[in-house]
Amino acid sequence: MTQHWIDIKNANAILIMGSNAAEHHPISFKWVLKAQDDGATVIHVDPKFSRTSARCDLHVPLRSGTDIAFLGGMMKYIIEKNLFQKYYVENYTNAAFIVGDGFEFKDGMFSGFDPATKKYDQKKWAFAMDDKGLPKKDPTLKDPRCVFQLLKKQYDRYNLDDVSAITGVSKENLLKVYDAYAATGKPDKAGTMMYALGWTQHSVGVQNIRLGAMIQLMLGNIGVAGGGVNALRGEPNVQGSTDHAILWHIMPGYNNVPTTNWPTLEDYMKGNTPKSNDPKSVNWWGNRPKYVVSLLKAWFGDNATAENGFCYGLLPKVDPGVDYASMVLFDKMYKGKVRGGFIYGHNPAQSMPHTHKIRKALTMLDFLVVGEAHETETAAFWRQPGTDPKDVKTEVFLLPSCQRGEKDGTISNSGRWHMWHHKGYEPMGVSKPMGWMVVEIMKRVRDLYAREGGAFPEPIAKLDWYETYDPDLLAKKTNGWFTRDCTVGGKDYKKGDQVPSFPSLTADGSTVSLNWLYCGGYPAAGKNLSKRRDLSQDARAAKLGLFPNFSWCWPVNRRIIYNRASVDMNGKPFNPALPVIAWEGDKWVGDVPDGPAPPMAMEKGVYPFIMHTEGMGQLYGPGRVDGPFPEHYEPAETPVTSHPFSKQLSNPCIKIMDSDMDILAKPGDPKYPIVLTTYSMTEHWCGGGDTRNTPALLEAEPQLYVEMSQELGKEKGIKNGDPVIVESIRGKVEAIAMVTVRMTPLTVKGKTVHLIGMPFCFGWTTPGVGDATNRLTPSVGDPNTTIPEYKACLVDIRKADKVTELAR
Amino acid sequence: MPKAFFIDTSRCTACRGCQVACKEWHEHGVVPTLQRGTHQNPPELTPTNFKIVHFDEHKIDGRIHWLFFPEQCRHCVNPPCKDFGDMYVPGAVIQDEATGAVLYTEKSKELTPEQCKDIKELCPYLVPRRDEKTGMLTKCDMCIDRVQAGMQPACVKTCCTGAMNFGEREEMVALAHKSLEKVKKKHPQASLLDEDSVNVMYLVTQPRDKYFEHASRDIKPLSRQAFLQKIIEPVRRMAG
Numbered sequence A: 001m002t003q004h005w006i007d008i009k010n011a012n013a014i015l016i017m018g019s020n021a022a023e024h025h026p027i028s029f030k031w032v033l034k035a036q037d038d039g040a041t042v043i044h045v046d047p048k049f050s051r052t053s054a055r056c057d058l059h060v061p062l063r064s065g066t067d068i069a070f071l072g073g074m075m076k077y078i079i080e081k082n083l084f085q086k087y088y089v090e091n092y093t094n095a096a097f098i099v100g101d102g103f104e105f106k107d108g109m110f111s112g113f114d115p116a117t118k119k120y121d122q123k124k125w126a127f128a129m130d131d132k133g134l135p136k137k138d139p140t141l142k143d144p145r146c147v148f149q150l151l152k153k154q155y156d157r158y159n160l161d162d163v164s165a166i167t168g169v170s171k172e173n174l175l176k177v178y179d180a181y182a183a184t185g186k187p188d189k190a191g192t193m194m195y196a197l198g199w200t201q202h203s204v205g206v207q208n209i210r211l212g213a214m215i216q217l218m219l220g221n222i223g224v225a226g227g228g229v230n231a232l233r234g235e236p237n238v239q240g241s242t243d244h245a246i247l248w249h250i251m252p253g254y255n256n257v258p259t260t261n262w263p264t265l266e267d268y269m270k271g272n273t274p275k276s277n278d279p280k281s282v283n284w285w286g287n288r289p290k291y292v293v294s295l296l297k298a299w300f301g302d303n304a305t306a307e308n309g310f311c312y313g314l315l316p317k318v319d320p321g322v323d324y325a326s327m328v329l330f331d332k333m334y335k336g337k338v339r340g341g342f343i344y345g346h347n348p349a350q351s352m353p354h355t356h357k358i359r360k361a362l363t364m365l366d367f368l369v370v371g372e373a374h375e376t377e378t379a380a381f382w383r384q385p386g387t388d389p390k391d392v393k394t395e396v397f398l399l400p401s402c403q404r405g406e407k408d409g410t411i412s413n414s415g416r417w418h419m420w421h422h423k424g425y426e427p428m429g430v431s432k433p434m435g436w437m438v439v440e441i442m443k444r445v446r447d448l449y450a451r452e453g454g455a456f457p458e459p460i461a462k463l464d465w466y467e468t469y470d471p472d473l474l475a476k477k478t479n480g481w482f483t484r485d486c487t488v489g490g491k492d493y494k495k496g497d498q499v500p501s502f503p504s505l506t507a508d509g510s511t512v513s514l515n516w517l518y519c520g521g522y523p524a525a526g527k528n529l530s531k532r533r534d535l536s537q538d539a540r541a542a543k544l545g546l547f548p549n550f551s552w553c554w555p556v557n558r559r560i561i562y563n564r565a566s567v568d569m570n571g572k573p574f575n576p577a578l579p580v581i582a583w584e585g586d587k588w589v590g591d592v593p594d595g596p597a598p599p600m601a602m603e604k605g606v607y608p609f610i611m612h613t614e615g616m617g618q619l620y621g622p623g624r625v626d627g628p629f630p631e632h633y634e635p636a637e638t639p640v641t642s643h644p645f646s647k648q649l650s651n652p653c654i655k656i657m658d659s660d661m662d663i664l665a666k667p668g669d670p671k672y673p674i675v676l677t678t679y680s681m682t683e684h685w686c687g688g689g690d691t692r693n694t695p696a697l698l699e700a701e702p703q704l705y706v707e708m709s710q711e712l713g714k715e716k717g718i719k720n721g722d723p724v725i726v727e728s729i730r731g732k733v734e735a736i737a738m739v740t741v742r743m744t745p746l747t748v749k750g751k752t753v754h755l756i757g758m759p760f761c762f763g764w765t766t767p768g769v770g771d772a773t774n775r776l777t778p779s780v781g782d783p784n785t786t787i788p789e790y791k792a793c794l795v796d797i798r799k800a801d802k803v804t805e806l807a808r
Numbered sequence B: 001m002p003k004a005f006f007i008d009t010s011r012c013t014a015c016r017g018c019q020v021a022c023k024e025w026h027e028h029g030v031v032p033t034l035q036r037g038t039h040q041n042p043p044e045l046t047p048t049n050f051k052i053v054h055f056d057e058h059k060i061d062g063r064i065h066w067l068f069f070p071e072q073c074r075h076c077v078n079p080p081c082k083d084f085g086d087m088y089v090p091g092a093v094i095q096d097e098a099t100g101a102v103l104y105t106e107k108s109k110e111l112t113p114e115q116c117k118d119i120k121e122l123c124p125y126l127v128p129r130r131d132e133k134t135g136m137l138t139k140c141d142m143c144i145d146r147v148q149a150g151m152q153p154a155c156v157k158t159c160c161t162g163a164m165n166f167g168e169r170e171e172m173v174a175l176a177h178k179s180l181e182k183v184k185k186k187h188p189q190a191s192l193l194d195e196d197s198v199n200v201m202y203l204v205t206q207p208r209d210k211y212f213e214h215a216s217r218d219i220k221p222l223s224r225q226a227f228l229q230k231i232i233e234p235v236r237r238m239a240g
Helices: A005-010 A028-037 A067-080 A086-092 A147-156 A160-167 A171-185 A205-218 A238-243 A265-272 A284-303 A309-314 A326-334 A355-362 A434-452 A471-479 A539-544 A695-700 A710-716 B017-025 B080-088 B106-110 B113-122 B144-148 B154-158 B169-186 B224-239
Strands: A013-017 A041-045 A058-060 A191-195 A229-231 A340-344 A367-372 A395-400 A409-412 A417-421 A486-488 A491-493 A581-584 A587-590 A674-679 A705-709 A723-728 A731-740 A746-748 A751-753 A755-759 A793-799 B003-008 B052-060 B063-071 B093-095 B102-104 B164-168 B191-193 B200-204
Touching (some): A005 A191, A013 A028, A028 A041, A041 A171, A058 A171, A067 A160, A067 A205, A086 A205, A160 A171, A171 A191, A238 A409, A265 A309, A326 A355, A409 A471, A539 A587, A695 B017, A705 A710, A710 A731, A710 A793, B003 B169, B017 B052, B017 B154, B080 B093, B080 B102, B080 B113, B164 B169, B169 B200
Parallel strands (some): A013 A191, A191 A229, A340 A367, A367 A395, A674 A755, B003 B200
Antiparallel strands (some): A486 A491, A581 A587, A746 A751, B003 B164
16 A cells, blocks of 8 residues: 555545455445545445445446456546646656657557567667656647657547446446546545455456556545555555565565576666666665665675675576466476475465366475465365375475464554564464474575585575574564674664664665665664554644554655655645645655655755656556556456457467466357456455354355346346356356345446356365365466456356255 | 443444454354355354344345344343243343343243243344253343443444444434434435334434344334234243
8 A cells, every 4th residue: 555544534535446345354444434424435346236335435337357448438537627636747747758769559559569479578668868868858748759648649549438338337337436536636635546456366457556556646646645556455464475575576675586687796786776867866776786785684694795796696596587476386387397395374276266277286296385274275185076195196294384363473564564463372282383484494404405415505505594483583684783883874883783774774785684665663672663552643643544653664654655746846735634744944744754855846856756767656657568558458258359449359468378278268258158256255364274264254154155146147047045057168166146136237348248256265175165266267367467367257157956065 | 321332334344243253252153054145144143143244135226235234132221021031030031230231141041942932022123042052041241241341342342334332322322313314414214223212223224124124123013913912922821
């Protein structure tokens, strides 16, 4: 989240799209309802009428996978009706930048595409530069090659008729949403967007969010109270896990993973440290060397020296351009290219797409170690339905993990608050924290290398490893300390002192930090700010709902990021009633500003979007692999054979796995005419491994269901409560029909399209509840992230004569 | 001073935190459930479910209404279950003076299954359930242990949206009226259910017939004859 949960209350309009917030983030509705009490319009755009919709002022069902068309129409509406915040767009976004001659857009395709690799040459999309090395600009926004004009042209095609025809949303409803949300384009109004996996889990997932963010920039809704682009992160520390890089493509603190293109530290720094010739651009990533060297020092300790490139050479390097995402990993496993490994707190045999393939892939392993609180479908794959344990060669180890209440540690919530949780009671049985498992296993691996040697032992032998698992020590090291007596920024530090904040991190080896973002959260011995529970606040903070002394949030306890965009160029808040920061006299007051520099108009003032090299919000974003502007493409499996915006049916860069099991229904396939969307629910968490073993939750939601419209029920002869079989080209699943007024057939290009929805939490290790819904979904992903397209695929449904997976 | 709940269903998201918190606080076991084409589970109150969130859905004039109703004992101001309990086994049903909580005691084990059935059927909301294992009559106990210790009932404590409220009756009545006035602007048909006769006041947004049968006491008024018969039946049985 650019904001934090409480800030939702400050919104004048709330667009919940790609999220079922009331069910998946119940606490969010405390603040949504407060905003509503104060007059905010709350809108839910989602295929299903859910518990979220029940509390919204307006629910608008749309066909799953058409968010870009819906939002593209909104962008057109905002530009055409002149509803954008002109001052903000002109001064705080790249609207005025001139795009170079290499950029073109024609019939759904951007310039630079290579069909052989399914990749664009992104250099074609670069800005036109002046002789100072700065992007050329047209402040009048009239140049046909300026971002604003290109943006206008791009979305001019998204007219109401076409958007309505492809999304299945009536024109009346489109206008209702556009009108209500675009009203926040006024300087003293704010709209917030709340999204989750309903935006991300598409083959255009990243561009869904991009377009949301672009609309927020147009309306001046980023940086202000009650605004923002708010990714609602999950309960098991999703925010913390991305910050600390439980993703293959980054190292902790959002630093790119090393590739063979960057064999030395020098190469890495050169390739990853942006430069700006604009004195007003903070270009924060110019600090990257300090963060990466401090990280290497944290990993390799005294072994990391300036002379040996701080052991950068010991890091594994990925092949450039090769995808190592989990869907690809399991594809490789299925093809027999993976021998074994560790799976912690993850149940891929249940929650990855196309679980038939995943379950088969696991049998190809020699060994598998699973760290879990319960025996999940992944841990028990060797005895899964249809598998004779005698035929499985894999040796499986199940390490019992304790639960959160049984251990000390931290989580980072959606609002980036870093919060300590205290162990409440002793772990059950022999269960242990997963951190303990990692520390102890690695200790033994190191012993083995020390005793027996081995190929290339240095990366393991030279690690600065731990004697025991100590959450407090890790929290301290995450913040970081000084490795020697030194002076930084005119201040003297002693060896072993905690680093007070990330501006004091260095690239010379005098500091360690496991994650620069968290530097400042444990700024002195005995001062673990994640333990703060102080509710004190001044009047200004009280009005905003800001609790600066409760826990700590990255970066530097800044509660609303990009907050320099909440004030005009002289530091005066756009909304004087709810100032996030304000320049008063000669200083900033309010939230921690995005850097201490004075307002932008002053001599030493800086641009607001400090993480971007050019300092501006990116209406035009050349950094995404599938285009600088989001463009509508159909899901990999779609009920239509064409769409009104171009001849390019699906994302040209789409990731599709190519094993013999990876088959897709063809567009408009008459055998699979129904759109399936999958989701979670309040009562069960993700794959359900924990919650199916929590009796009160299983009592409330005991079995797999499929939500479908009364119209479809009538068509298929299915009554509420009937057992049914849902079938895709990849598999079939038994479920109980929930025939409901809450699902609505949509008219898409003049024809009726039915949508059904199913949760994915029920699996065979809990007897009689049903089995993986993901046996239906395809191994298809977004080209930027390879996140699977769980939210839209094609199926058919029929009444079942008998069921075997469901107790009746 | 009697205590009261005010349950504003216009703020309920049916997260069922209250349903689960109630079970957790009372350390209740579970009943086996099946998916029957609704999110509502278990289907009704049980000896281990003192609180159940009801889900009722309607499409009225093209608009979908999904109505949530966290059901529990209403802790009647003049509880009929106590009147009849006293007739059968004095002390089986008591009303706590300090809080107004209607409580079923260990003595309720002395009630026969038939007597329990009578008490259940005379409850205007059909709430009491006999626990076949222990023989006790059961229902929401207002978390009397928590309340006596100065805490809120578990269901209220866990509610994050302000749907569940608990406090002095006077305060709750005031809050109910204030809320009704506000909710009526969006839901002109909103009303308070049986506010004078119960200590668990519900605010509903739709007419009562859109909710489950026992949401309020007067949804299906008994004919005078049927009512008399219902009253006389247990007395007649006692007599002979």
